[in-house]
Amino acid sequence: MAFQLEQVQYKDILKIDKLQIPEAKITCIIGESGSGKTTLLRLLNNLISPDEGSIFYKGRNIEDIDPIQLRREVVMLPQNPTVFSGSVKDNLLIGLEFAEKDKVRDDVLSEILRLAQLDKPLSTIASTLSGGEKQRLALARIMLLEPEVILLDEPTSALDEGTEERVIESVVEFAKGKTRTLIMVVHSKSIAQRFADVAVTIQGGGVVAEEGL
Numbered sequence: 271m272a273f274q275l276e277q278v279q280y281k282d283i284l285k286i287d288k289l290q291i292p293e294a295k296i297t298c299i300i301g302e303s304g305s306g307k308t309t310l311l312r313l314l315n316n317l318i319s320p321d322e323g324s325i326f327y328k329g330r331n332i333e334d335i336d337p338i339q340l341r342r343e344v345v346m347l348p349q350n351p352t353v354f355s356g357s358v359k360d361n362l363l364i365g366l367e368f369a370e371k372d373k374v375r376d377d378v379l380s381e382i383l384r385l386a387q388l389d390k391p392l393s394t395i396a397s398t399l400s401g402g403e404k405q406r407l408a409l410a411r412i413m414l415l416e417p418e419v420i421l422l423d424e425p426t427s428a429l430d431e432g433t434e435e436r437v438i439e440s441v442v443e444f445a446k447g448k449t450r451t452l453i454m455v456v457h458s459k460s461i462a463q464r465f466a467d468v469a470v471t472i473q474g475g476g477v478v479a480e481e482g483l
């Protein structure tokens with residue numbers, strides 16, 4: 271298992287008796303706006319801690335894991351990711367630098383942009399990108415790091431339907447190809463049915479359905 275949650279409670283927002291998220295699989299989280307999906311993702315990389323209960327990452331209580339180490343393995347793409355000043359290339363390299371990884375060649379960077387469906391030259395000034403393009407740039411930055419677990423919070427909220435499907439398809443293929451764990455909040459059940467190995471439905475802060483698809 272990648273994650274196991276037991277008797278987890280966070281304020282009056284989230285209350286989960288038991289939840290297991292498998293390793294090297296695609297897990298989709300669905301639920302209405304305000305149901306607690308983002309809160310769940312934030313718990314998984316210890317950006318917030320539960321008031322009660324325990325969360326285990328690969329069998330270890332995440333309270334016992336150095337948070338910086340944990341966030342190197344479990345990386346989250348938030349709904350409104352940070353885009354740094356400078357070019358698209360600068361933005362990709364800064365991710366590697368933060369993760370203390372070696373620089374890579376431009377052709378590797380271009381390939382990652384292609385995977386994230388961002389059709390822009392590396393020299394493009396990042397601040398000129400649209401909202402959806404900035405999101406895909408941040409996604410490319412994460413894919414370049416090849417973390418064990420990728421947490422995506424509605425990766426496609428700023429995208430049209432066609433682009434959305436292509437981005438999700440691409441990141442799913444990427445995760446499968448590298449046998450990584452992908453946990454993503456998606457807004458539609460049909461997307462979950464199409465891509466997920468496991469679908470978790472959250473309602474009013476609790477898990478109401480968990481199904482292997």
Ligand SMILES: Nc1ncnc2c1ncn2[C@@H]1O[C@H](COP(=O)(O)OP(=O)(O)OP(=O)(O)O)[C@@H](O)[C@H]1O
Binds near residue numbers: 301303305307308310
């Ligand atoms: N730090 C906080 N303090 C108090 N309330 C919070 C906090 N964070 C989130 N909430 C509230 O908890 C509820 C769940 O928020 P969350 O962002 O997890 O929902 P969500 O399912 O991701 O919603 P959306 O689909 O709209 O992004 C919301 O009502 C939100 O206002």
